[in-house]
Amino acid sequence: MDAFVKLQDIAIHMGLEPAEETPNQPGKLPTPSIAPCGEPLTPRGLPLKKDSLGIHEAVRPDGKPMRLLKTLLTSACERNCFYCPFRAGRNYRRQTFKPEEMARTFMDMHRAGVVDGLFLSSGIIKGGVSTQDKLLDAAAILRQKYHFRGYLHLKIMPGAEKEQVRQAMTLADRLSVNLEAPNDRRLLDLAPKKEFVQELLRPLQWADEIRRAEPDRLGWHGRWPSTVTQFVVGAVGESDLELLTTTEYLHKQLRLRRVYFSAFSPVVDTPLENNPAENPLRQHRLYQTSFLFRDYGFDLEELPFNQQGNLPLEIDPKLAWAQANLRENPVEVNRAAPEELLRVPGVGPKSAQTIVAARRQGTLRDERDLQKLGIATKRMKPFVLLDGQRPSYQLPLFDDTMGA
Numbered sequence: 001m002d003a004f005v006k007l008q009d010i011a012i013h014m015g016l017e018p019a020e021e022t023p024n025q026p027g028k029l030p031t032p033s034i035a036p037c038g039e040p041l042t043p044r045g046l047p048l049k050k051d052s053l054g055i056h057e058a059v060r061p062d063g064k065p066m067r068l069l070k071t072l073l074t075s076a077c078e079r080n081c082f083y084c085p086f087r088a089g090r091n092y093r094r095q096t097f098k099p100e101e102m103a104r105t106f107m108d109m110h111r112a113g114v115v116d117g118l119f120l121s122s123g124i125i126k127g128g129v130s131t132q133d134k135l136l137d138a139a140a141i142l143r144q145k146y147h148f149r150g151y152l153h154l155k156i157m158p159g160a161e162k163e164q165v166r167q168a169m170t171l172a173d174r175l176s177v178n179l180e181a182p183n184d185r186r187l188l189d190l191a192p193k194k195e196f197v198q199e200l201l202r203p204l205q206w207a208d209e210i211r212r213a214e215p216d217r218l219g220w221h222g223r224w225p226s227t228v229t230q231f232v233v234g235a236v237g238e239s240d241l242e243l244l245t246t247t248e249y250l251h252k253q254l255r256l257r258r259v260y261f262s263a264f265s266p267v268v269d270t271p272l273e274n275n276p277a278e279n280p281l282r283q284h285r286l287y288q289t290s291f292l293f294r295d296y297g298f299d300l301e302e303l304p305f306n307q308q309g310n311l312p313l314e315i316d317p318k319l320a321w322a323q324a325n326l327r328e329n330p331v332e333v334n335r336a337a338p339e340e341l342l343r344v345p346g347v348g349p350k351s352a353q354t355i356v357a358a359r360r361q362g363t364l365r366d367e368r369d370l371q372k373l374g375i376a377t378k379r380m381k382p383f384v385l386l387d388g389q390r391p392s393y394q395l396p397l398f399d400d401t402m403g404a
């Protein structure tokens with residue numbers, strides 16, 4: 001069968017898997033699932049395709065834009081995860097690539113100038129170890145036979161072995177293992193054939209052990225790949241506290257670069273098809289909070305959970321913290337430590353650095369001094385002092401809840 005027909009068949013369901021197309025920083029609502037490009041592809045011999053091949057506008061970890069082909073080695077699967085369109089027994093046309101065929105197809109598209117990077121996952125056939133071997137074969141062919149040096153995000157299969165994780169780390173820029181649920185109890189309701197610790201968490205732990213114990217030069221391109229994971233949010237009643245307890249562990253102990261939150265959306269002909277879709281705003285608040293752990297020095301216990309263990313949807317978690325803690329104790333911009341500046345709404349890692357550098361040159365006396373540095377002051381004004389004075393501000397009629 002034509003490889004592009006296979007890609008199209010697989011791509012129909014791949015929008016459910018977030019990857020590098022979601023924002024790297026808080027501030028904007030994530031585009032829920034960015035549609036595959038869907039543009040007709042005509043360059044240099046590729047057939048005209050009106051439907052998607054699974055190419056997504058994405059952002060590399062270094063911030064550069066790229067066109068990412070998100071696809072699977074096979075859309076057949078022997079497991080039965082309750083939320084998943086690829087689950088065993090679901091009736092639709094499955095497609096399978098051999099590793100060489102996948103590598104060749106991607107390289108044809110890369111040479112034709114329509115894709116820059118590859119996100120490669122797979123359904124599971126004959127167990128996680130055997131499936132992982134095929135993914136590794138495809139990656140090795142890309143790197144060694146076709147000398148592809150661009151971006152490769154490789155999925156680690158449930159149950160993969162430590163040596164396979166190490167090998168993947170010598171081939172890929174990024175690895176991911178989808179935990180799907182925050183703990184084993186919730187996973188049982190989502191994916192009863194997966195084991196939370198042994199099959200899913202362990203490979204993420206191994207990846208970090210390898211990064212800590214072995215020299216960077218052994219990794220792809222002389223550095224170890226970053227690791228990421230994904231949670232399905234809102235399918236089985238888990239609380240934000242459950243999700244964020246695991247998220248904090250992943251960021252702070254295992255140094256995951258990203259935790260993706262995927263608001264549940266029911267798929268027909270699955271056991272969860274009648275469950276309601278999750279509110280995308282919850283997904284957004286979870287992203288904002290995970291960035292607070294990763295980049296802003298916040299701890300779980302500082303967050304305003306309600307009795308059910310959920311965060312308020314109506315307000316940005318950083319703003320909620322600042323309203324409770326900084327309104328009466330504003331931060332003096334000229335003296336605050338960088339980590340204190342980072343806690344002020346509207347101040348991110350870059351603007352904190354800019355402020356620290358600028359105040360070495362002289363005292364920042366008013367709002368205009370900050371604005372001259374390119375810093376937006378609207379969100380920070382209620383929570384800071386400039387040379388001992390509060391900048392003037394008007395209490396908003398409504399909280400602006402989307403900012404950093």
Ligand code: SF4
Nearest residue numbers: 077079081084086087
């Ligand atoms: S193992 Fe992966 S592909 Fe298979 S049903 Fe579960 S989530 Fe879907």
